[in-house]
Amino acid sequence: MSATSKTVPSSSSIETIREKARRLGILSMMSTTAAGSGHPTSCLSASELTAGVFFYAMKFDPKNPNGPESDRFVLSKGHAAPLLYAALAEAGVFPVSRVMTLRQFSSELEGHPTPRIPGVDAATGSLGQGLSVGAGLAIGAKMDKLGTRVYVLLGDGELAEGSNWEAAEFAGHYKVDNLTALCDINALGQSERTMYKHDMEIYRRKFESEGWDTQVIDGHDIAAVLSALDHAKGTTGRPQAIIGRTIKGHGVSFLADKDGWHGKPLSKEQLAKAVAEMGGPIEVAADPGRSYARTSLPEPPAYAEPPAPSYKPDASVATREAYGNALKRIGAVNPHVVALDGDVKNSTFAEFFADAYPERFYQAYIAEQNMISVGVGLAARGKVPFLSSFACFLSRAFDQVRMAAISRSPIKVCGSHCGVSIGEDGPSQMALEDIASFRAIHGSTVLYPSDAYSAERLTEAAARLPGITYIRTSRPKTPLLYSAADEFPVPGFHVLRQSANDGALIVGGGITVHEALKAHQQLKSKGISVRVMDLYCVKPLDGKKFAEQLKAAGENLITVEDHYPEGGLGEAALSALAEAGAGPKKCVKLAVTGMPHSGKPDELLEAFGISAKHIVNAVREMN
Numbered sequence: 001m002s003a004t005s006k007t008v009p010s011s012s013s014i015e016t017i018r019e020k021a022r023r024l025g026i027l028s029m030m031s032t033t034a035a036g037s038g039h040p041t042s043c044l045s046a047s048e049l050t051a052g053v054f055f056y057a058m059k060f061d062p063k064n065p066n067g068p069e070s071d072r073f074v075l076s077k078g079h080a081a082p083l084l085y086a087a088l089a090e091a092g093v094f095p096v097s098r099v100m101t102l103r104q105f106s107s108e109l110e111g112h113p114t115p116r117i118p119g120v121d122a123a124t125g126s127l128g129q130g131l132s133v134g135a136g137l138a139i140g141a142k143m144d145k146l147g148t149r150v151y152v153l154l155g156d157g158e159l160a161e162g163s164n165w166e167a168a169e170f171a172g173h174y175k176v177d178n179l180t181a182l183c184d185i186n187a188l189g190q191s192e193r194t195m196y197k198h199d200m201e202i203y204r205r206k207f208e209s210e211g212w213d214t215q216v217i218d219g220h221d222i223a224a225v226l227s228a229l230d231h232a233k234g235t236t237g238r239p240q241a242i243i244g245r246t247i248k249g250h251g252v253s254f255l256a257d258k259d260g261w262h263g264k265p266l267s268k269e270q271l272a273k274a275v276a277e278m279g280g281p282i283e284v285a286a287d288p289g290r291s292y293a294r295t296s297l298p299e300p301p302a303y304a305e306p307p308a309p310s311y312k313p314d315a316s317v318a319t320r321e322a323y324g325n326a327l328k329r330i331g332a333v334n335p336h337v338v339a340l341d342g343d344v345k346n347s348t349f350a351e352f353f354a355d356a357y358p359e360r361f362y363q364a365y366i367a368e369q370n371m372i373s374v375g376v377g378l379a380a381r382g383k384v385p386f387l388s389s390f391a392c393f394l395s396r397a398f399d400q401v402r403m404a405a406i407s408r409s410p411i412k413v414c415g416s417h418c419g420v421s422i423g424e425d426g427p428s429q430m431a432l433e434d435i436a437s438f439r440a441i442h443g444s445t446v447l448y449p450s451d452a453y454s455a456e457r458l459t460e461a462a463a464r465l466p467g468i469t470y471i472r473t474s475r476p477k478t479p480l481l482y483s484a485a486d487e488f489p490v491p492g493f494h495v496l497r498q499s500a501n502d503g504a505l506i507v508g509g510g511i512t513v514h515e516a517l518k519a520h521q522q523l524k525s526k527g528i529s530v531r532v533m534d535l536y537c538v539k540p541l542d543g544k545k546f547a548e549q550l551k552a553a554g555e556n557l558i559t560v561e562d563h564y565p566e567g568g569l570g571e572a573a574l575s576a577l578a579e580a581g582a583g584p585k586k587c588v589k590l591a592v593t594g595m596p597h598s599g600k601p602d603e604l605l606e607a608f609g610i611s612a613k614h615i616v617n618a619v620r621e622m623n
Helices: 011-035 040-044 047-057 078-090 096-101 130-143 162-173 200-209 222-233 268-277 319-333 351-356 368-380 391-406 434-439 452-464 511-525 543-552 569-579 601-607 612-622
Strands: 072-075 150-155 179-185 213-218 240-245 316-318 337-341 361-363 384-390 412-416 445-447 469-472 477-479 494-497 505-508 531-534 537-539 556-560 586-590
Touching: 011 040, 011 047, 011 078, 011 096, 011 222, 011 268, 040 078, 047 072, 047 078, 047 150, 047 179, 047 222, 047 240, 072 078, 072 130, 078 096, 130 150, 130 162, 130 179, 130 368, 162 200, 162 368, 179 200, 179 222, 200 213, 200 240, 213 222, 222 240, 316 319, 319 337, 319 351, 319 412, 319 452, 337 351, 337 368, 351 361, 368 384, 368 391, 384 391, 384 452, 391 412, 391 434, 412 452, 434 445, 434 469, 434 537, 434 569, 445 452, 452 469, 477 511, 494 511, 505 511, 505 543, 505 569, 511 531, 511 556, 511 612, 531 543, 537 569, 543 569, 556 569, 556 612, 569 586, 586 612
Parallel strands: 072 150, 150 179, 179 240, 213 240, 337 361, 337 384, 384 412, 412 469, 445 469, 505 531, 505 556, 556 586
Antiparallel strands: 316 477, 445 537, 494 531
């Protein structure tokens, strides 16, 4: 590890950056006053730090700010968006006049940043996520052997979020030395003083304990800011933290370090007074109304067809293991695939990829929030991140998944060990809410394979899909239902058993497909015909084609799922039918309705009402 000695910035550089900081602060106040809302005081505390990055440290192409050769800036404290927009405008990404359209419905400059804005790679505003995104961007640049850097601006309020420290330990462990965090320690939160106020030593010790090169500076001293940035750029082997002591509302006497101003714009009269204190007004032309929104965002790159999966006909394979096999196969033909795992790679079988391509695998350890947001950063760099853990633990990272959707990020998430079918580990390990949570994510795809071939093919499909894709895999080994020749279009389903005399449609997913097939056999022996559907794609769901199958089965519907009834497979099916203007005459939803406990998988399927026996009883009662 090394770092350059402290440099002394030239007086001309200092004056140039000081003027830029002044302009950024004034534009932040002007735009929030024009919008009638926003966070001008949060912008003023970080003006010097931001000006130093944008106009001194960053290698930045304003014509292609998201291009591979440009350094990156992540505004983790997303409520300071006017400051970012002012910096992008001053850098020449769009005219300064555009800043004055802040928060207007017709403008891409929303209240918090999104990737619709040139120069932004991920949505921020839900605090505590930007450092993880920055780590992903920085790792992606290293994978591509690019000398680009990533700068992340954090507020001290959000440093109470544990996700930041997940990111700090991750970046320190992997020695992500092209990542610099700038901490705006202004000691004022939204409702009161922050936890540590201006105790800079606490912040220094926390970052240093995670292996970061750490500097504490006066965040309003331009010379100190530029010198710290020079030092950070010269540091190798460690990420860097520049911890700036700042004042919220800096530069304006009636705002500086005053409570009660968070999220409040200035009136026109207050604005005039504040601008005068900061050296006088700046001219801003009228905005012509042209949009500067990005017209395209990174999508998963195309890749060659991998070799087909192959299993012995009598094999019994868990879908989680097939996921690992598929990941390894795809990795062989797609060099952009990257895998992260939450310290369960020997259970999710992400270890197959890790063993084959260690340079493209990152252990996220037991820190799912950071894992998801690192994936967002990697995807913004054109990678295809597959992120795996036990499905139940992904609930910790729901906000990160939600923000990934706002980022329009094409991450792939695999949740294993779903439902009561995991058996003896008990309810703390059983994901029974995951279908509902991922269905609720805008633009998501929810895939639920029932055998090894479907798991492999759906994992292949996920690598090509836009948006967030969730793959739900099961713990128990199950027999094969398909062959390598079968296809799994998205949206889609497979009807596994049917006849001209079917009196009900049984719809399952994953483990319950096998229970439905057992029920079919038992009913058939009694002369009762039913249709069995494998709903391998829970979202999106083609309601029209689904309705055709329901009609052919007498319009009687039974759904069976290893999930709670709320928001799961059954509700997805009924919703799709309703949207198609159809619906069952009779419907039974079999799902886990009690609080489960430890036991053998078969015992639990039986005890909680989703076994073949319960399906048979539901059909008989329906008839």
